[in-house]
Amino acid sequence: xxxxxxxxxxxxxxxxxxxxxxxxxxxxxxxxxxxxxxxxxxxxxxxxxxxxxxxxxxxxxxxxxxxxxxxxxxxxxxxxxxxxxxxxxxxxxxxxxxxxxxxxxxxxxxxxxxxxxxxxxxxxxxxxxxxxxxxxxxxxxxxxxxxxxxxxxxxxxxxxxxxxxxxxxxxxxxxxxxxxxxxxxxxxxxxxxxxxxxxxxxxxxxxxxxxxxxxxxxxxxxxxxxxxxxxxxxxxxxxxxxxxxxxxxxxxxxxxxxxxxxxxxxxxxxxxxxxxxxxxxxxxxxxxxxxxxxxxxxxxxxxxxx
Amino acid sequence: xxxxxxxxxxxxxxxxxxxxxxxxxxxxxxxxxxxxxxxxxxxxxxxxxxxxxxxxxxxxxxxxxxxxxxxxxxxxxxxxxxxxxxxxxxxxxxxxxxxxxxxxxxxxxxxxxxxxxxxxxxxxxxxxxxxxxxxxxxxxxxxxxxxxxxxxxxxxxxxxxxxxxxxxxxxxxxxxxxxxxxxxxxxxxxxxxxxxxxxxxxxxxxxxxxxxxxxxxxxxxxxxxxxxxxxxxxxxxxxxxxxxxxxxxxxxxxxxxxxxxxxxxxxxxxxxxxxxxxxxxxxxxxxxxxxxxxxxxxxxxxxxxxxxxxxxxxxxxxxxxxxxxxxxxxxxxxxxxxxxxxxxxxxxxxxxxxxxxxxxxxxxxxxxxxxxxxxxxxxxxxxxxxxxxxxxxxxxxxxxxxxxxxxxxxxxxxxxxxxxxxxxxxxxxxxxxxxxxxxxxxxxxxxxxxxx
Numbered sequence: 001x002x003x004x005x006x007x008x009x010x011x012x013x014x015x016x017x018x019x020x021x022x023x024x025x026x027x028x029x030x031x032x033x034x035x036x037x038x039x040x041x042x043x044x045x046x047x048x049x050x051x052x053x054x055x056x057x058x059x060x061x062x063x064x065x066x067x068x069x070x071x072x073x074x075x076x077x078x079x080x081x082x083x084x085x086x087x088x089x090x091x092x093x094x095x096x097x098x099x100x101x102x103x104x105x106x107x108x109x110x111x112x113x114x115x116x117x118x119x120x121x122x123x124x125x126x127x128x129x130x131x132x133x134x135x136x137x138x139x140x141x142x143x144x145x146x147x148x149x150x151x152x153x154x155x156x157x158x159x160x161x162x163x164x165x166x167x168x169x170x171x172x173x174x175x176x177x178x179x180x181x182x183x184x185x186x187x188x189x190x191x192x193x194x195x196x197x198x199x200x201x202x203x204x205x206x207x208x209x210x211x212x213x214x215x216x217x218x219x220x221x222x223x224x225x226x227x228x229x230x231x232x233x234x235x236x237x238x239x240x241x242x243x244x245x246x247x248x249x250x251x252x253x254x255x256x257x258x259x260x261x262x263x264x265x266x267x268x269x270x271x272x273x274x275x276x277x278x279x280x281x282x283x284x285x286x287x288x289x290x291x292x293x294x295x296x297x298x299x300x301x302x303x304x305x306x
Numbered sequence: 307x308x309x310x311x312x313x314x315x316x317x318x319x320x321x322x323x324x325x326x327x328x329x330x331x332x333x334x335x336x337x338x339x340x341x342x343x344x345x346x347x348x349x350x351x352x353x354x355x356x357x358x359x360x361x362x363x364x365x366x367x368x369x370x371x372x373x374x375x376x377x378x379x380x381x382x383x384x385x386x387x388x389x390x391x392x393x394x395x396x397x398x399x400x401x402x403x404x405x406x407x408x409x410x411x412x413x414x415x416x417x418x419x420x421x422x423x424x425x426x427x428x429x430x431x432x433x434x435x436x437x438x439x440x441x442x443x444x445x446x447x448x449x450x451x452x453x454x455x456x457x458x459x460x461x462x463x464x465x466x467x468x469x470x471x472x473x474x475x476x477x478x479x480x481x482x483x484x485x486x487x488x489x490x491x492x493x494x495x496x497x498x499x500x501x502x503x504x505x506x507x508x509x510x511x512x513x514x515x516x517x518x519x520x521x522x523x524x525x526x527x528x529x530x531x532x533x534x535x536x537x538x539x540x541x542x543x544x545x546x547x548x549x550x551x552x553x554x555x556x557x558x559x560x561x562x563x564x565x566x567x568x569x570x571x572x573x574x575x576x577x578x579x580x581x582x583x584x585x586x587x588x589x590x591x592x593x594x595x596x597x598x599x600x601x602x603x604x605x606x607x608x609x610x611x612x613x614x615x616x617x618x619x620x621x622x623x624x625x626x627x628x629x630x631x632x633x634x635x636x637x638x639x640x641x642x643x644x645x646x647x648x649x650x651x652x653x654x655x656x657x658x659x660x661x662x663x664x665x666x667x668x669x670x671x672x673x674x675x676x677x678x679x680x681x682x683x684x685x686x687x688x689x690x691x692x693x694x695x696x697x698x699x700x701x702x703x704x705x706x707x708x709x710x711x712x713x714x715x716x717x718x719x720x721x722x723x724x725x726x727x728x729x730x731x732x733x734x735x736x737x738x739x740x741x742x743x744x745x746x747x748x749x750x751x752x753x754x755x756x757x758x
Contacts, residue, residue: 034415035351042522084596085588090351090411091533098526099581102574105448109569214423221415225408265434267427274423281416285406292405 009131011253013151014215014273017207018245020158021219023165024199026238029224030176031193035090036075037220039097040197041204041213043074045104048205053111064205071201072194074100150211157206161199165238168192173234211270218274219245226281229288248277315562323565326454329462330518330557330576334527336466337515338553339473340507341528342535342546346484347504352399353528355414356505357512357521359395361425363387364446364516369432379443381458381517385465388446388513395421396505400498449520449573462514469510472503480504481542518557519573527553530580537591552587556580608659610718615656616665616684617691618645619676621741632738634681636673685738691717692739693728699742700732706743 021037028034047070048063055062074096081092134146165172174182175192182189200220207216227240252273260266286292314320315327344350367387371380395417402413429443454462473480482490483500491497508528515524535549560576589596622637622645643653657674660666665680676684695713698704704712720728729735 029412032409032411034411035354038354038415038418081588085533085537086594087533087536088345088348088350090348091345091529094350094354094525094529095533095581095584098523098530098577102523102526102571102577102581105571105574106578109571109574214419214426217415218419218423221412221419225412225416228408228412229406259431265431267431271423271425271427271430274419275427278416278420278424281420285402290406295405 006131007253009134009148009151010269011249013148013154014211014253014269015246015249016151016154016158017203017211017215018219018223018249018273018277019242020154020161020203020206021216022223022241022245023158023161023238024196024203025220026224026227026241027165027172027176027196028200028220029228031196034221034225035093036197037200038217039078039093040071040074040200041216041220043097043100043104044070044201044204044208045101046070046107047073047104047201048208049104049107049111053107064202067205068198068201070100071197071204075194075197153206154211157203161203164195164199168195172196211273214274215270218277219248222274222277222281223248226277226284229281229284229290244277244280248280249273251279252276311566312562315565316558320565323562325456325459326518326565326572327558327561329454329459330561330572331554332463332466332557333511333514333518334531334553334555334557334576335550336470336553337511337524337527338531338535338549338551339470339546340504340511341553342532342542342549343473343480343484343504344508344528345532345536346542347501349410350529350533351411351414351525352396352505353508353512354525355399355418355421356392356396356509357516357524358418358425359421360388360392360513360516360521361446362421362428363389363391363425364443365425365428365432366391368443369428372432381461384446385461385513385516388516389509391421391425392509392513393506396509397502400501445520446516447520447522448571449516449518449523454517458517462517465510465514469507473507476500476503519576523573523577526577526580527557530577530584531556534580534584534587534591536593537587537595538593540593552580552583556583606718611656612660612663612665613687613718614646615642615653615660616676616680617688618642619666619674620681620684620688621645623676624741632685634676636669636671636675638673642674687717689737689739690720690725692741693725693732693734694720695742696732696734696739697728710743 025034025037028037044067047066047068051062051066074093077096078089078092081087081095082089085092087095131148133149135149135152136146171182171187171192174185175187175189179189182192204213204216207213223241223244224237226244227237230240231237252275253269255272255276256267256269284291288294311320315323341350341353344353364384364387367384368379370387371377371383376383399410399413399417402408402416403410406413408416432443479490479495479500482493482495483497483504487497490500511528512521512524515527518524519527531553532545532549534552535545538548539545556576556579560579561572563579564570564572564575587595590598592598619637619642622641623632623635626637627633627635639653639657642648643650648656657666657668660680661668664677665683667675667677669675691713694717695706695709698709698712699706702712
C-alpha cells in the first residue's frame with residue numbers, strides 16, 4: 001500500500017478531531033479530571049442509542065442532544081454520589097460510567113433490529129472509510145476541491161470548541177486554577193465545569209462515527225499531558241497540545257504503512273494515531289526540559305566537592 | 307421466560323448455565339475483596355487503566371501463539387499476555403506519577419488510551435493473519451460469559467483461589483498500606499513493593515474478568531461492590547465480607563438473568579445489578595447511607611434545640627428570682643424568645659417538641675412552665691454547660707466573657723462519664739453551679755446578677 005490522497009483525507013479528519021479534543025482536554029488536565037474524558041466517552045452510549053431509537057437516523061441534531069445530555073448526566077451523577085454519598089471521585093466516576101455504558105449496551109442489543117448502531121463502531125470508528133463519503137466544497141471547469149464529509153462535522157466541532165474557549169478563556173482559566181477566586185468574582189465554577197463536560201460530550205459524538213472514541217480519549221489526555229511536560233505557560237500549553245495532536249495524526253497515519261513494509265498485515269488508523277500520541281509523550285517524558293534524561297544528568301553533575 | 311427456568315438457573319440446576327453462573331459469582335466475590343483495598347487506597351480507576359492495558363497483550367499473545375503453530379486462542383496463553391501488558395501499564399502509571407508533575411488521573415488516562423489504541427491496532431492486525439481465525443478475540447472487550455467451558459472454569463477458579471489466598475495472607479500489610487501509608491513506610495514496610503503486590507492481585511482479577519464481563523465493564527466489578535459495602539459498615543473486616551457478598555450476588559444474578567433472555571449481554575446486566583445494589587446501599591446503608599445520616603443529623607439538631615430551650619428557661623428562672631432554692635414558676639414566651647434571639651416560628655417548633663416530650667407545659671394564661679422532668683433536665687443541662695465553661699476558663703485560658711459560645715458547641719456531647727471527670731477535675735460536686743459570666747439580660751429589663 002502506498003501513499004495516496006486517501007491518506008491525506010484520513011490525516012485531515014484525524015488531525016481535526018485530535019485538535020478538537022485537545023482543546024477541552026487541556027482544561028480537563030488542569031482540573032485533574034482527565035479520566036472524565038474516558039468516562040464521558042463511554043457514558044454517551046445510552047444517549048446515542050436512545051436518540052437513535054427516537055429519531056431513527058444517525059448523524060443529526062438528536063444524536064448531539066442525546067450525547068450532550070448523557071455527558072452532563074455523567075458529571076451530575078458523579079457529583080451527587082461524591083457529595084451525598086461521600087465517595088471518592090474516581091470511584092464515583094467509575095460507577096456512573098460503567099453503569100451508563102452497560103445500559104447503552106443493553107439498549108443496543110435489545111433494539112438491534114431498529115438501531116444500526118454498534119458498540120464497536122463507537123469504539124473503533126471507521127477512519128479508513130471517511131474518504132468514501134466526500135463533499136465537494138469548491139468547483140470550477142478545470143478542478144474541484146473535495147473534503148470528507150466527516151471533516152466538515154469535526155471541523156465544525158473544532159470551531160465550536162475553539163470559539164467557546166476563546167470566548168470564556170478568562171473564566172476557564174480562573175475556574176481551573178482557583179475555583180475559590182472564581183466564586184468571589186461572581187461566576188460559578190460549576191457552570192464552567194458543566195460547559196466543559198458538554199464540550200467533551202459533543203466532541204465525542206462528532207468524532208464517534210468517523211474516528212471512534214479511542215482517538216477521542218487519547219487526544220483528550222495525551223497531547224495536553226505532553227504539552228504539560230514541555231511548558232508551564234497556559235497559552236503555550238494550548239498551542240503545544242494542538243501541535244502534538246496534529247503530529248499524532250500524521251505520525252499515526254504514516255505508521256499504518258510500516259507493518260506492510262515488513263510483511264505484516266495493515267492495521268487501523270485510529271489505533272495507530274493513539275499509539276503515535278503515546279510515542280510523542282514518551283519522547284517528551286524522556287527528553288523534555290524536565291525529562292528523565294535531564295534529571296539523570298543533573299543528578300550526576302550536581303554534587304561538587306572541592 | 308418462565309419462573310421455573312429462572313429458579314433453575316439461579317439454583318444452578320440448569321446444566322448450560324451452571325459453570326458461567328458459578329464462575330462469575332466467584333469472580334465477583336474475589337473482585338469485591340481485592341477492590342476494597344483498591345478503593346481504600348483511592349486508586350479505583352487504576353483498575354480501568356489496567357483493564358485497557360491488557361488488550362495489546364491479548365493481541366500479541368495470539369500472534370505469537372499462532373505463528374508458533376499452537377492454538378492462538380488458548381485461554382492460558384491469552385491471559386498470560388494480558389497479565390504482562392496489564393502489569394506493564396500499571397508500572398508505567400506509577401513511573402509517570404513518580405517522575406513527572408502529572409497527576410494520577412493524567413497518568414492513568416495516558417496509559418489507558420495509548421495501550422487501548424495499541425491493542426486495537428494489534429487486534430486489527432492479527433485479524434488479518436492468514437490461517438488463524440482471530441474472530442472472537444474482541445469478545446474480551448465486551449465479555450463472553452456464556453462460552454465458558456470446563457477447562458476455562460478450572461483455570462479461572464484456580465487463579466481466583468490463589469488471589470483470594472494471597473489477599474487474606476497479607477491482610478494486615480494491605481490494611482496498613484490503605485489506612486496509613488506514611489506510617490507503614492516509617493515502620494519500615496516496603497510501600498512500593500506492597501503497592502505492586504496489590505496491583506498484581508488486581509491484575510489477576512481483571513484478567514479473569516476480561517473473559518466474563520469484558521475489559522470496559524470489569525472495572526465495575528472492582529469498584530461498585532466495595533463502594534456499596536462502605537455504606538454499611540465502618541469496619542474493614544465487615545466491609546470485605548459485605549463487598550465480596552455484593553460482588554457474588556451481582557455476578558450470580560447478572561449471569562442468570564441474561565441467560566434467560568436472548569441477546570442480553572451478561573457483562574452489562576451484571577454491572578446494572580451491581581449498580582442497583584449500590585444505589586440501595588447509598589440511600590439506606592446503615593453506617594454512611596444518605597438516609598440514616600440525615601436522620602442522625604435531624605436527631606442531633608432536635609437534641610441541641612431542646613437543650614438550648616431548657617437551659618434558656620432555666621437561666622431566666624435564675625435571673626428573675628434571687629432566692630435559693632429555685633422555684634419553678636411560669637415565664638413569658640416573649641422573654642424566652644429574646645433570651646436567645648429565636649425566631650418566632652423556630653421557638654414555637656421547639657416548644658411543640660418540648661411539650662410532646664413532656665418537658666414544658668403551657669399555662670392557661672399562655673405562659674410556659676417547666677414540667678417536673680423538664681425542670682430536672684434543665685438544671686442538669688445548665689450545670690453541664692457551666693462545668694464545661696469553668697473547665698475552659700481554667701485549662702484553656704478562655705476569657706469568661708467569651709466562654710459561652712465555645713461551651714455551646716461541646717455541651718451537647720457531654721456524656722455522664724465526662725461530666726464525672728469534669729467534676730473531679732474542677733472539685734465541684736454541688737448540684738447547682740453559678741454561671742462564670744454575666745448573662746446578657748439587660749435588654750430584658752432584668753438586673754444582671756453578678757457572679758464571681
